[in-house]
Amino acid sequence: MPLDLNRVHMPEQDPAQRRRNFSEVNLGLDAEAARREAARCLYCKRPTCVDGCPVHINIPHFLAALRDGDPDASARRIRQDNSLPAICGRVCPQETQCELACVLNKKGAPIAIGALERFVGDHALRQNLAAERPAAERTEKIAIVGSGPSGLTCAGELRKLGYQVTVFEALHALGGVLTYGIPEFRLSKAKVVQPEIETLRDLGVVFATNAVVGRLATIEELLNAQGFAAVYIATGAGYPQFMGVPGEDLNYVYSANEFLTRINLMEAYRWNAAATPVRVGRRVGVVGGGNTALDAARSALRLPGVEEVHLIYRRSEQEMPARTEEVKHAREEGIIFRLLTAPVAFTGNERGDLAAARCVEMALAEPDASGRRRPVPKPGSEYLLELDSAVIAIGTQANPIIAQTTPGLALTSKGYLQVDEQGRTAMPRVYAGGDIVSGSATVILAMGAGRTAAHAMHFDLTGQKL
Amino acid sequence: MMNNFNIINKNQLSPDVWRYTLSAPDIARKRRAGHFIILRPLADSERIPLTIVSSDQDQGTIDIIFQVVGATTRDLAGLRAGEPVKDLIGPLGHPTEIAKHGTVAMVGGGVGIAPLLPIAQAFRAAGNRLVTILGARARSLLILEQELASISDKVLLTTDDGSAGQKGLVTAALEPLLVAREIDFVMAVGPVPMMKAVADLTRGFGVKTMVSLNPLMLDGTGMCGVCRCQVAGKTRFACVEGPEFDAHQVDFDSLRRRLTMFREEEKARREAKPSGGSHAA
Ligand SMILES: Cc1cc2nc3c(=O)[nH]c(=O)nc-3n(C[C@H](O)[C@H](O)[C@H](O)COP(=O)(O)OP(=O)(O)OC[C@H]3O[C@@H](n4cnc5c(N)ncnc54)[C@H](O)[C@@H]3O)c2cc1C
Ligand SMILES: Cc1cc2nc3c(=O)[nH]c(=O)nc-3n(C[C@H](O)[C@H](O)[C@H](O)COP(=O)(O)OP(=O)(O)OC[C@H]3O[C@@H](n4cnc5c(N)ncnc54)[C@H](O)[C@@H]3O)c2cc1C
Ligand code: SF4
Ligand code: SF4
Ligand code: FES
Numbered sequence: 001m002p003l004d005l006n007r008v009h010m011p012e013q014d015p016a017q018r019r020r021n022f023s024e025v026n027l028g029l030d031a032e033a034a035r036r037e038a039a040r041c042l043y044c045k046r047p048t049c050v051d052g053c054p055v056h057i058n059i060p061h062f063l064a065a066l067r068d069g070d071p072d073a074s075a076r077r078i079r080q081d082n083s084l085p086a087i088c089g090r091v092c093p094q095e096t097q098c099e100l101a102c103v104l105n106k107k108g109a110p111i112a113i114g115a116l117e118r119f120v121g122d123h124a125l126r127q128n129l130a131a132e133r134p135a136a137e138r139t140e141k142i143a144i145v146g147s148g149p150s151g152l153t154c155a156g157e158l159r160k161l162g163y164q165v166t167v168f169e170a171l172h173a174l175g176g177v178l179t180y181g182i183p184e185f186r187l188s189k190a191k192v193v194q195p196e197i198e199t200l201r202d203l204g205v206v207f208a209t210n211a212v213v214g215r216l217a218t219i220e221e222l223l224n225a226q227g228f229a230a231v232y233i234a235t236g237a238g239y240p241q242f243m244g245v246p247g248e249d250l251n252y253v254y255s256a257n258e259f260l261t262r263i264n265l266m267e268a269y270r271w272n273a274a275a276t277p278v279r280v281g282r283r284v285g286v287v288g289g290g291n292t293a294l295d296a297a298r299s300a301l302r303l304p305g306v307e308e309v310h311l312i313y314r315r316s317e318q319e320m321p322a323r324t325e326e327v328k329h330a331r332e333e334g335i336i337f338r339l340l341t342a343p344v345a346f347t348g349n350e351r352g353d354l355a356a357a358r359c360v361e362m363a364l365a366e367p368d369a370s371g372r373r374r375p376v377p378k379p380g381s382e383y384l385l386e387l388d389s390a391v392i393a394i395g396t397q398a399n400p401i402i403a404q405t406t407p408g409l410a411l412t413s414k415g416y417l418q419v420d421e422q423g424r425t426a427m428p429r430v431y432a433g434g435d436i437v438s439g440s441a442t443v444i445l446a447m448g449a450g451r452t453a454a455h456a457m458h459f460d461l462t463g464q465k466l
Numbered sequence: 467m468m469n470n471f472n473i474i475n476k477n478q479l480s481p482d483v484w485r486y487t488l489s490a491p492d493i494a495r496k497r498r499a500g501h502f503i504i505l506r507p508l509a510d511s512e513r514i515p516l517t518i519v520s521s522d523q524d525q526g527t528i529d530i531i532f533q534v535v536g537a538t539t540r541d542l543a544g545l546r547a548g549e550p551v552k553d554l555i556g557p558l559g560h561p562t563e564i565a566k567h568g569t570v571a572m573v574g575g576g577v578g579i580a581p582l583l584p585i586a587q588a589f590r591a592a593g594n595r596l597v598t599i600l601g602a603r604a605r606s607l608l609i610l611e612q613e614l615a616s617i618s619d620k621v622l623l624t625t626d627d628g629s630a631g632q633k634g635l636v637t638a639a640l641e642p643l644l645v646a647r648e649i650d651f652v653m654a655v656g657p658v659p660m661m662k663a664v665a666d667l668t669r670g671f672g673v674k675t676m677v678s679l680n681p682l683m684l685d686g687t688g689m690c691g692v693c694r695c696q697v698a699g700k701t702r703f704a705c706v707e708g709p710e711f712d713a714h715q716v717d718f719d720s721l722r723r724r725l726t727m728f729r730e731e732e733k734a735r736r737e738a739k740p741s742g743g744s745h746a747a
Contacts, residue, residue: 352723
């Protein structure tokens with residue numbers, strides 16, 4: 001049979017239309033398109049795509065059921081490896097993972113694994129396919145701290161094993177970055193994130209919002225006073241970093257977390273209906289080149305009154321850590337890319353409102369420790385970029401609350417939690433994973449860590465290997 | 467930890483100032499002087515920070531005192547006793563560092579007198595002599611005078627209009643005490659211009675002064691950075707690293723400017739939603 005190199009095209013909203021709304025950009029495949037794409041797979045004996053996936057999802061296994069026109073079976077298969085396929089299908093950097101490793105990538109047409117994963121995940125949610133129920137109930141209570149993808153995955157795995165699971169979340173809403181960070185136009189809260197959480201609730205996971213562990217109850221108290229057999233810490237790396245340049249305290253200079261939280265969590269995108277404001281003016285500058293920066297830039301573009309959004313990144317497009325698809329979408333929507341550019345100061349007016357960013361152009365020198373070419377300022381290249389607001393999206397650090405209130409934990413020099421390969425911390429019965437261990441990474445890695453730790457907990461509590 | 471944050475008691479202290487007793491047993495057990503909470507009165511309100519003024523572990527309650535200044539505090543004032551506030555987290559921030567300094571001047575301005583009360587009680591309990599200076603625009607706006615008087619060795623009042631105590635600002639009452647070298651430590655809580663004036667005054671006398679800062683806040687857990695303040699030239703997140711800082715290191719002008727960030731939106735909201743009507747779920 002000849003190779004079919006017609007990779008399926010993900011239907012999307014037209015750029016001119018979508019840049020003014022917060023609805024999902026990607027519209028999803030229909031059943032026939034999904035079946036055809038799955039039929040394109042070679043079902044390799046040694047599927048290299050699986051090696052490319054950080055959690056080694058058995059990709060041909062779920063594709064085969066799709067090819068055979070049985071999406072229910074496909075959903076059951078993928079859920080054995082990945083409890084949140086509708087989410088990963090949308091946000092995983094497939095082009096550097098499974099799709100990069102697909103043999104058909106050499107021919108320029110890798111299987112659209114992400115789009116198919118999304119299709120199967122959406123199918124499961126639409127059909128309300130019941131999640132696997134615990135075979136038998138266990139009496140042990142387990143506490144999960146943080147309701148991001150890592151905590152949710154760990155909760156789901158443990159609940160399937162029959163444990164009594166409570167997820168504690170500091171905010172009033174569940175989902176971590178999936179809810180407060182990644183915008184609606186990339187990941188629908190109502191269609192995807194909320195239903196995934198409801199699935200866990202149906203399974204019997206208990207959620208306690210408004211619970212800042214460490215301040216309210218400490219880890220030690222959860223274990224000893226409240227009778228939890230074990231704790232999984234998945235508090236993320238949500239402590240925004242600033243650049244340390246003059247003028248960063250001016251009004252309308254936001255951290256990406258603040259900006260996105262106002263828009264997503266506090267629903268400022270509903271504009272007039274929302275109590276929590278966000279003010280951006282006409283010209284917005286976003287500093288950074290990762291997913292967070294692109295999400296901030298594209299969110300800004302969608303706010304009323306915004307005319308120009310400048311993405312200010314100190315390296316070139318090649319070095320941008322964001323997903324390729326987001327960069328493409330951002331360009332189509334009209335984000336202005338100011339590459340090889342860095343702000344060295346912000347200047348304001350007499351009221352303390354931002355007026356401009358003083359930018360300098362950069363050149364790339366030899367690679368640095370991260371393997372990327374190091375940007376160095378070009379002498380005499382400074383210029384002023386007039387801005388009404390700016391968003392700093394240059395990364396995050398470890399949140400200090402758990403570390404400050406849990407003396408038994410071992411920390412890295414940057415304040416992240418130290419764990420062994422299975423997610424065990426220095427404290428007995430305490431496990432950790434996701435961004436609070438790795439530093440800011442990806443949804444799928446955070447989920448993988450949650451699953452690994454759940455299995456380690458089960459082993460430590462029962463002696464049974466999974 | 468799944469509380470219903472019911473309003474157990476609702477009291478009016480002055481035309482715009484309310485004292486609520488809220489059911490929050492887990493927080494009541496943990497809270498210390500200097501801690502605050504973040505609450506959201508209704509599902510469509512903002513999240514705002516308020517100091518825990520007192521707590522009762524046996525009853526499982528905490529008290530807050532707040533002044534109605536905008537839409538959210540109005541939503542809160544619109545709730546009736548027996549109704550819950552939608553969301554509430556705490557205890558947040560570092561508790562006050564309590565030590566025995568000798569004579570401590572407790573300086574409170576306006577509704578800043580509310581956060582001052584638990585701090586004063588803690589300093590008192592640690593064996594300090596307290597001189598309490600309370601300032602307000604007018605007599606009718608002075609709150610908690612009795613409670614503070616009962617733990618203070620001396621209480622001085624100042625009002626803008628002279629309707630109670632000395633006419634003028636709190637600094638006018640504080641200065642002679644500093645001149646007389648009567649004060650070993652100062653704690654000041656109130657509007658930014660008041661805290662700045664106190665800091666400028668005590669700096670000259672070399673008297674250690676702490677202030678409790680009141681920047682805008684959103685999550686209260688270190689996630690958003692809106693609460694960042696400039697202290698000793700560094701960016702500090704008041705919700706996790708404060709809210710109390712060394713007054714002589716604080717950039718009050720930055721704080722004052724940042725508090726005006728959403729003035730237009732706040733005004734529009736105040737006007738758009740005339741009555742903070744009670745429509746809690
Ligand atoms: C804007 C943005 C876009 C992104 N885009 C992508 C993408 O496209 N693809 C991708 O793979 N990755 C993306 N990422 C990264 C990804 O979202 C994270 O790696 C992932 O969410 C980490 O999961 P987590 O569960 O470890 O932590 P988080 O998702 O950060 O969740 C941690 C949760 O713990 C809670 N918490 C913190 N402290 C406490 C406490 N003391 N008590 C109780 N609860 C607490 C927090 O409130 C939060 O809800 C993005 C990140 C951001 C910010
Ligand atoms: C740690 C901390 C503890 C606090 N404790 C108390 C307390 O015990 N009692 C109390 O009444 N208030 C306290 N505040 C202030 C309180 O949070 C604000 O008054 C409240 O957020 C106003 O919300 P609003 O929507 O009603 O008014 P908005 O419409 O948001 O604001 C109305 C006016 O108040 C000003 N304002 C807004 N937020 C603040 C703020 N954080 N501080 C000072 N002025 C502000 C605005 O600039 C504006 O002029 C505290 C603040 C912090 C940070
Ligand atoms: S989880 Fe991510 S990397 Fe793994 S198969 Fe799915 S899309 Fe690819
Ligand atoms: S490598 Fe590509 S073609 Fe081979 S099994 Fe995986 S997805 Fe199919
Ligand atoms: S209030 Fe968000 S970091 Fe302090």
